[in-house]
Amino acid sequence: MKKPLLMIVGAIAVLAAAAFLYPNAPSGNAAPPGKDAKHGEKGHDEGHGAEGVVEMTDAKVAAAGIEIVTAAPATLHDSIILNGILQPNQEALVQVTPRFPGVVREIKKRIGDSVEKGELLAKIESNQSLSVYEMRAPFSGTVIDRQISLGEYASEQKPAFVVADISTVWVDLSVYRRDLPRVRLGDAILIDVGDGGDPIKAELSYVSPVGSADTQSALVRAVVANDGMRLRTGLFVSARLILSAKQVPVAVKGSALQTVENRNVVFVRSGEKFEARDVEIGSRDSENIEIVFGVMDGDKYAARNSFVVKAELGKGEASHDH
CATH class of the missing domain: 2.40.420.20 (conserved putative lor/sdh protein from methanococcus maripaludis s2 fold)
Structure with a gap:
């Protein structure tokens, strides 16, 4: 009987000492200091919404x-980006040359002027007959080049004017050899003119059968309507060639x-x-x-x-x- 009694007395002594040393210690299921039973750390969810x-x-x-x-x-498109240049439509372009060599006596049109078919371009005094003859526009279009000046000698070996119908232009693009097997006539392209406007939709009308040794690329072309004269020949453009659509x-x-x-x-x-x-x-x-x-x-x-x-x-x- 003495041994159990001593154990009980010892346990009471331990509890009394703990109460003396830790008078504010929590009891039962109370959370430790700095915690609350619901959120753990105090204020964990304060000021924030749901996760994500x-x-x-x-x-x-x-x-x-x-x-x-x-x-x-x-619609998702598999595509490649091509770079190129705007060219005059060579099928709607004429080089106007003097019939006989002579001296330029009068010039009526400059680069950028619109002309009607049969309109006077210049007058040349023939060296052979010393008579003056006229050079006239072969069709309606725009003068895109002029190679003569007033008073100079004009030869039948060199064009005096270049007249083009610029209502359509060629968009000439380069395709690198690795992409050539994927390119076909009729493929759709979106042309970025670089003026901040919407891309122009067109189709490839020509794929060159030969390539360039210098660039290791081949030429492809689209003929594009020049609405509002937005397309200016000589300027560079880029185009997105659409290969497939999903x-x-x-x-x-x-x-x-x-x-x-x-x-x-x-x-x-x-x-x-x-x-x-x-x-x-x-x-x-x-x-x-x-x-x-x-x-x-x-x-x-x-x-x-x-x-x-x-x-x-x-x-x-x-x-x-x-």
Whole structure:
């Protein structure tokens, strides 16, 4: 009986000492200091929304330049970029040469002037007969070159004027040898004139059977209507040659795709909130990305400047960590 009694007395002594040393110690299921039973760290969720959600007012979205676009079906294009130059349509161009050598006595037209068929271009005094004869436009068009000056000697060996119908122009493009097997007559191209306007749609009408030894490329050509005289011969252009097209049920702009913790996400807009949606992507082209899963047709999302939303999400996660 003495031994159990001694054990009980010892336990009471230990409890009494603990109470003396730690008078404010919690008891039962109370959380440790600095914690609460529901959230762990105090204030962990204060001031923040659900995980992966960023709240931004419409005014803040506009100020950040974030573009809101609606997900929709799209056509994805497999394409290559070609560079080239605008040329006069050689099938609608005439070099006007003197019939007889002589001295230029009068000039009526300059480069850039429009002419009608039969309109006077210049007068030449023949060296043989000393009589003056006229040079007239063979058809209606525009004077794109002139090689004579008043009082100089004009020879039948050199064109005096070049008259062209510039209502159509040639778009001559270079295709490198590695891409030549993929190019066919009738292929669609989108021509970027470089003036800030919309691309011009056209089709290839010629593929050269020979290549250039200097550039290791071959010439392809499209004949394009020069609406509004937008196309100026001699200027460089680029064009996107469309090799194939694929219809997809849902696509977003390439600028919408962001990476968060090694996951592909798109920020979907609902009210004044963006939700980071995990997405599965499929095919893509230079502009759009197919969305296999994660975004639906009709969802609104952040496209241009979507990285701003990602930065805001990062700020929220950092405040959670503290």
